[in-house]
Each structure stands twice: as structure tokens, then as C-alpha cells.
Amino acid sequence: MITGPDYPHEVEVIAVDGPGGSGKGTISQRLAEHLGWNLLDSGALYRLTALAVIKNNVDPKDESGLQSMATAMDIRFEVCGSHTRALLDGSDVSDRIRLEEVGVLASKIAAIAGVRAALVERQRRFRQPPGLVADGRDMGTVIFPDAKLKIFLTASAEIRAQRRYKQLKDKGESVNLTRLFREIKARDVRDQSRRIAPLRPAEDAVIIDSTNLNIEEVFNKVCGIV
Numbered sequence: 001m002i003t004g005p006d007y008p009h010e011v012e013v014i015a016v017d018g019p020g021g022s023g024k025g026t027i028s029q030r031l032a033e034h035l036g037w038n039l040l041d042s043g044a045l046y047r048l049t050a051l052a053v054i055k056n057n058v059d060p061k062d063e064s065g066l067q068s069m070a071t072a073m074d075i076r077f078e079v080c081g082s083h084t085r086a087l088l089d090g091s092d093v094s095d096r097i098r099l100e101e102v103g104v105l106a107s108k109i110a111a112i113a114g115v116r117a118a119l120v121e122r123q124r125r126f127r128q129p130p131g132l133v134a135d136g137r138d139m140g141t142v143i144f145p146d147a148k149l150k151i152f153l154t155a156s157a158e159i160r161a162q163r164r165y166k167q168l169k170d171k172g173e174s175v176n177l178t179r180l181f182r183e184i185k186a187r188d189v190r191d192q193s194r195r196i197a198p199l200r201p202a203e204d205a206v207i208i209d210s211t212n213l214n215i216e217e218v219f220n221k222v223c224g225i226v
Contacts, residue, residue, distance in 0.1 A: 021160025067114030
């Protein structure tokens with residue numbers, strides 16, 4: 001754990017956790033823009049790691065190799081207006097890290113203790129003035145347990161699959177809804193049952209079920225809580 005001046009506890013954090021497709025990414029970005037705070041998309045870090053695994057032909061079962069790569073890989077985020085670009089080795093890979101195969105691999109390597117340990121420090125360094133909105137699966141339980149506000153967004157697996165299906169179709173990708181649903185269910189099981197930092201609400205989190213809410217309704221609800 002980072003201690004001392006490199007880990008500025010006095011900077012406020014809003015942690016937004018939840019399973020894939022719950023809307024936490026969209027809500028976190030809008031909230032960060034609304035407040036004028038920094039944004040941490042922790043899922044992008046794991047997706048960047050997964051893409052680096054594919055790019056460098058690293059064996060996903062080689063924990064030592066994965067940890068070394070996660071520690072040393074050259075990754076950056078650049079804010080461009082209302083969008084954030086993800087760069088790996090200097091190249092913009094913002095679209096590539098959102099591919100389904102990358103997301104599936106990211107979920108698998110996120111269960112590896114060495115990978116999580118390597119990325120903890122990178123995540124905590126995002127805690128900079130004037131504040132941070134942190135989006136992920138263990139922001140409120142592991143990375144920022146002292147966050148001023150913890151929100152846990154959830155929704156039924158069926159609704160989350162439909163949202164992801166529409167998102168991918170809008171991008172022109174060929175996708176199968178039934179397969180997406182199976183993958184989301186499998187990812188939920190992996191995330192909730194992993195030994196290190198399992199997906200769960202923090203004890204003091206505000207839980208919001210977005211199954212029957214649109215994104216504007218969720219955002220207004222979150223802003224009311226903030």
C-alpha cells in the first residue's frame with residue numbers, strides 16, 4: 001500500500017463499483033465532468049493489460065510474466081474534451097481495449113493476485129486534486145476504502161447483456177445476444193468468486209439497481225446522493 005505524501009488521503013474520492021454493463025462507466029465519466037474531478041477507469045487498466053498480453057504473446061497462465069508486464073508496461077491516459085484516450089506503448093488503443101475478446105481476457109487475468117498487486121499502485125496515483133471519481137469493481141472495498149462516498153451500481157444480467165448488445169451493434173460489430181448473456185453471467189461468477197478482491201458492495205455503499213432506469217434517471221439519482 002502507498003503511504004505518506006504519495007497517497008494523498010485528504011483528496012476526496014467517490015467510488016463507483018458494479019458488474020459489467022451496469023452503467024458505472026458512463027455514470028462515472030459524467031459525474032467527473034459534472035464535478036470537474038479526475039476520473040479513474042480501472043477497467044481500462046485491466047483491459048490495457050489484457051491487450052498487452054495479446055500483443056506480447058504472454059502466456060495468460062504465467063503469473064510471474066503477467067505481473068512483470070503489468071508493472072513495466074507503458075500506459076497513459078489523455079483527456080481530449082469529454083473523452084479519454086488510452087495509450088499503450090504510445091499508440092491509441094481506446095477502441096481495441098473495448099473488444100469483447102479483450103474484455104473476457106481482462107476478467108480472467110484480473111483474478112490473478114500478481115496482476116492486481118501490480119496495478120494497485122497505478123490506480124492510487126490517480127488520487128489527485130481537486131478530487132477523483134473511481135470506476136471499477138473494488139474501488140470502495142480495496143483501492144479506496146476511505147472514499148467519501150461509495151456507490152454500487154447493479155442491474156439484471158439480461159438487461160446488462162441487452163445494453164452491451166446495443167452498444168456493440170451501434171459500433172457496427174457482429175454480436176450474438178445469447179453468447180453475450182452467457183459471457184456476462186460467466187464474468188459475474190469469476191468476479192464474485194475470485195479469492196482476491198471479489199466483486200461486492202462495500203458495507204457503507206449506496207446500492208442502486210439500474211434495471212428499470214435509463215441513464216439520465218441513474219445520473220440524476222447519483223447526483224442527488226452526491
